[in-house]
Amino acid sequence: METSLIGKSILDGRPVEIRVSNAKIKSILSVETSPENVWIGPGxxxxxxxxxxxxxxxxxxxxxxxxxxxxxxxxxxxxxxxxxxxxxxxxxxxxxxxxxxxxxxxxxxxxxxxxxxxxxxxxxxxxxxxxxxxxxxxxxxxxxxxxxxxxxxxxxxxxxxxxxxxxxxxxxxxxxxxxxxxxxxxxxxxxxxxxxxxxxxxxxxxxxxxxxxxxxxxxxxxxxxxxxxxxxxxxxxxxxxxxxxxxxxxxxxxxxxxxxxxxxxxxxxxxxxxxxxxxxxxxxxxxxxxxxxxxxxxxxxxxxxxxxxxxxxxxxxxxxxxxxxxxxxxxxxxxxxxxxxxxxxDPFQIGQKADLILAEQLPDHSLKILNFLKNGVEIPLD
Ligand SMILES: [Zn+2]
Structure with missing residues (x-):
């Protein structure tokens, strides 16, 4: 199973696309733009x-x-x-x-x-x-x-x-x-x-x-x-x-x-x-x-x-x-x-275990979790 996350890196603020396959990070690509206020970080x-x-x-x-x-x-x-x-x-x-x-x-x-x-x-x-x-x-x-x-x-x-x-x-x-x-x-x-x-x-x-x-x-x-x-x-x-x-x-x-x-x-x-x-x-x-x-x-x-x-x-x-x-x-x-x-x-490294989070900051400043990956697998948000 392959998953892809796009957002700004919490390390340097640059928009990236992280692709995940077989529980690990497969690639990290710089992208031009990412959805506003959406961030990628380690779990x-x-x-x-x-x-x-x-x-x-x-x-x-x-x-x-x-x-x-x-x-x-x-x-x-x-x-x-x-x-x-x-x-x-x-x-x-x-x-x-x-x-x-x-x-x-x-x-x-x-x-x-x-x-x-x-x-x-x-x-x-x-x-x-x-x-x-x-x-x-x-x-x-x-x-x-x-x-x-x-x-x-x-x-x-x-x-x-x-x-x-x-x-x-x-x-x-x-x-x-x-x-x-x-x-x-x-x-x-x-x-x-x-x-x-x-x-x-x-x-x-x-x-x-x-x-x-x-x-x-x-x-x-x-x-x-x-x-x-x-x-x-x-x-x-x-x-x-x-x-x-x-x-x-x-x-x-x-x-x-x-x-x-x-x-x-x-x-x-x-x-x-x-x-x-x-x-x-x-x-x-x-x-x-x-x-x-x-x-x-x-x-x-x-x-x-x-x-x-x-x-x-x-x-x-x-x-x-x-x-x-x-x-x-x-x-x-x-x-x-x-x-x-x-x-x-370094959480953003090819081959690194894919424990990642995608989060959006709402206008009231609080955090909205959009996606979590543990070992590359999406965790249901309930
Ligand atoms: Zn104590």
């Missing part, structure tokens, strides 16, 4: 997905194959690649959840193609209330290389990144070992000092996880870990742009400071993609999902119980609030996270 890569559509990567399933639904549901939102994110838990449970993921990929070829890595968030984070967020305090601990190495082996190479706090003694040595093993180290859920953040960056940490969240609600004016991470030229940063985790003006400032090093994650929990209503959640107990997509504790609308949006909704938040132009908003959810792991990755 989205979401490196922080706890769950989606009622399914939870952090729960042991009686039917592992059911988890494959997450890949299918995310594909319909343009997410052609994602990292299931396993958060702080007992070492044994983390092992079991990793092995569940490995098994899922062996049983479900589509999930194997969509799940391009595992993100371990914790348990080596801050034990402090505030920075720790909703992670279980009883399982938070100092970095332990032996433990982590066992998880790397159990994942059969699927662990691609870890979020940790460098406030623990021995963090630098641990970070160096991760980097040596090809694992991206991201700073998050941290109460680290300025010096500890500098040392972590020296040891090879390259990213900040959901910058501006997983923090104290009240913080010393300076020095503090937010300034330290903003000031570091070596740290890229992810943000949750669901409209609830960060106010627009904070994203505006982060974007000025981090420029092309700023990117989106959904950090979606299992209830993302579900109808509004009251639910019983694994973390947070009784929670409410509003029609606007805010997920909060049932008895306290001011306390968020995780993100209930997918990355496409994050892109639309940026566009509606004029925080980014369309090509950049799409890059923040696609090529920038890919570049963290493969700096020379």
């Amino acid at each position: 989205f890569t979401d490196i922080q997905v706890n769950g989606y559509g009622g399914l939870d990567y952090n729960a042991i399933q009686s039917d592992i194959l059911a988890l494959g639904q997450i890949s299918k549901k995310l594909l319909r939102c343009g997410v052609t690649s994602h990292f299931p994110t396993i958060i702080t838990n007992s070492p044994g449970n983390i092992s079991n959840l990793i092995q569940q993921m490995v098994q899922l990929r062996k049983m479900d070829p589509l999930a194997a193609s969509c799940i391009s890595g595992i993100h371990i968030e914790g348990p080596f984070i801050s034990p402090e209330d505030g920075p720790r967020g909703a992670h279980f305090k009883e399982f938070v601990q100092a970095p332990n290389w032996e433990m982590f190495q066992k998880w790397i082996e159990e994942s059969e190479g699927l662990i691609r990144m870890i979020t940790l706090s460098p406030e623990w003694e021995g963090s630098s040595g641990f970070i160096e070992k991760c980097v040596h093993s090809g694992i991206l180290v991201s700073i998050g859920h941290t109460n680290a000092s300025h010096l500890q953040i500098i040392e972590a960056v020296k040891a090879g940490a390259r990213l900040s996880t959901h910058l501006g969240n997983g923090m104290h609600s009240v913080l010393a004016r300076h020095p503090n870990y937010l300034w330290s991470q903003l000031a570091s030229e070596s740290l890229s940063a992810t943000i949750i742009a669901d409209g609830f985790h960060l106010p627009a003006e904070v994203i505006h400032v982060f974007k000025k400071v981090k420029a092309e090093k700023l990117m989106l994650v959904s950090d979606s929990v299992a209830l993302a993609g579900m109808p509004p209503g009251n639910y019983e959640a694994a973390v947070g107990g009784k929670v409410t999902l509003t029609p606007e997509g805010k997920l909060h504790l049932f008895d306290n609308p001011n306390t968020l119980a995780g993100s209930a949006m997918n990355i496409l909704q994050g892109i639309n938040f940026l566009l509606r609030n004029k925080l980014a132009e369309l090509p950049e908003a799409l890059q923040m959810a696609s090529i920038r996270p890919q570049w963290l792991f493969e700096p020379t990755f």
Whole structure:
């Protein structure tokens, strides 16, 4: 089957026709004109997905194959690649959840193609209330290389990144070992000092996880870990742009400071993609999902119980609030996270896997998806 897409490249704005055959890009031709406001880009890569559509990567399933639904549901939102994110838990449970993921990929070829890595968030984070967020305090601990190495082996190479706090003694040595093993180290859920953040960056940490969240609600004016991470030229940063985790003006400032090093994650929990209503959640107990997509504790609308949006909704938040132009908003959810792991990755190359998106910007600035391809196959838009 052969497919052809025509639009402006989100990389350089030039009109191109991309022909796809047998799951790969067959040719890329410059064309004179393309439909107005129609853009071609790579599919989205979401490196922080706890769950989606009622399914939870952090729960042991009686039917592992059911988890494959997450890949299918995310594909319909343009997410052609994602990292299931396993958060702080007992070492044994983390092992079991990793092995569940490995098994899922062996049983479900589509999930194997969509799940391009595992993100371990914790348990080596801050034990402090505030920075720790909703992670279980009883399982938070100092970095332990032996433990982590066992998880790397159990994942059969699927662990691609870890979020940790460098406030623990021995963090630098641990970070160096991760980097040596090809694992991206991201700073998050941290109460680290300025010096500890500098040392972590020296040891090879390259990213900040959901910058501006997983923090104290009240913080010393300076020095503090937010300034330290903003000031570091070596740290890229992810943000949750669901409209609830960060106010627009904070994203505006982060974007000025981090420029092309700023990117989106959904950090979606299992209830993302579900109808509004009251639910019983694994973390947070009784929670409410509003029609606007805010997920909060049932008895306290001011306390968020995780993100209930997918990355496409994050892109639309940026566009509606004029925080980014369309090509950049799409890059923040696609090529920038890919570049963290493969700096020379070029989505528009002959022979490249055809995970592509065709999108139109509407007069109200929001995004209308015209077509998605995963491995060259059109995904139905329902
Ligand atoms: Zn987090």
